[in-house]
Amino acid sequence: MRITKFTHSCLRVEGAGVLVVDPGAFSERSALDGADAVLITHEHIDHLDPAALTEAFGKNPGLRLYAHADVLVQHPEFAPTATAVEPGDEFEAAGYRVRVHGGQHAVIHPDIPRIANVGYLIADETTNLYHPGDSFTVPEDTTVDTLFAPLNAPWMKLAESIDFVRAVQPGRAYALHDFLLTETGARISDQHLERLSGTKYAHVAPGTTIA
Numbered sequence: 001m002r003i004t005k006f007t008h009s010c011l012r013v014e015g016a017g018v019l020v021v022d023p024g025a026f027s028e029r030s031a032l033d034g035a036d037a038v039l040i041t042h043e044h045i046d047h048l049d050p051a052a053l054t055e056a057f058g059k060n061p062g063l064r065l066y067a068h069a070d071v072l073v074q075h076p077e078f079a080p081t082a083t084a085v086e087p088g089d090e091f092e093a094a095g096y097r098v099r100v101h102g103g104q105h106a107v108i109h110p111d112i113p114r115i116a117n118v119g120y121l122i123a124d125e126t127t128n129l130y131h132p133g134d135s136f137t138v139p140e141d142t143t144v145d146t147l148f149a150p151l152n153a154p155w156m157k158l159a160e161s162i163d164f165v166r167a168v169q170p171g172r173a174y175a176l177h178d179f180l181l182t183e184t185g186a187r188i189s190d191q192h193l194e195r196l197s198g199t200k201y202a203h204v205a206p207g208t209t210i211a
């Protein structure tokens with residue numbers, strides 16, 4: 001399994017097939033080139049770019065899309081190749097085993113209604129990774145090899161990210177959801193995660209491939 005981190009919250013997983021998670025408006029459209037399947041955690045534009053998906057479907061009508069029903073109802077144009085998922089589901093996509101976790105987006109503010117958000121545990125025969133979307137939901141009854149931990153957002157503080165990594169206890173962790181941070185801010189947050197998360201942690205540049 002090779003994982004390429006694109007800008008913000010987008011991951012491209014290659015090996016058994018090509019699986020892309022959260023190709024949003026901040027991420028590069030090239031993440032979708034040759035993709036077999038796409039997983040969407042929730043409806044926000046930084047995780048789901050409808051125009052980019054439309055372009056990808058135009059190039060590959062066989063592309064499969066997986067997302068919560070609350071997301072898919074907003075995009076009937078993708079219905080022919082879309083599958084609704086919810087926490088507890090397990091399925092195969094692009095040759096990977098995928099288990100769905102979570103349920104709701106983290107609280108932004110009590111006055112802002114919460115929306116559906118799902119996390120994905122993606123596995124092949126030798127390893128796995130976990131993408132939580134916009135939440136700190138800890139996947140139950142499983143060992144996570146590679147965790148992608150949110151680094152900065154209107155809905156979080158750094159202490160929550162540190163505690164999230166500690167709770168998951170992954171073999172290694174990488175920064176996710178990082179586009180809104182300045183270079184200086186990211187460096188400060190990274191230093192805390194490196195020191196306090198309890199595992200090997202790294203913040204990689206967009207385009208970096210992790211073996």
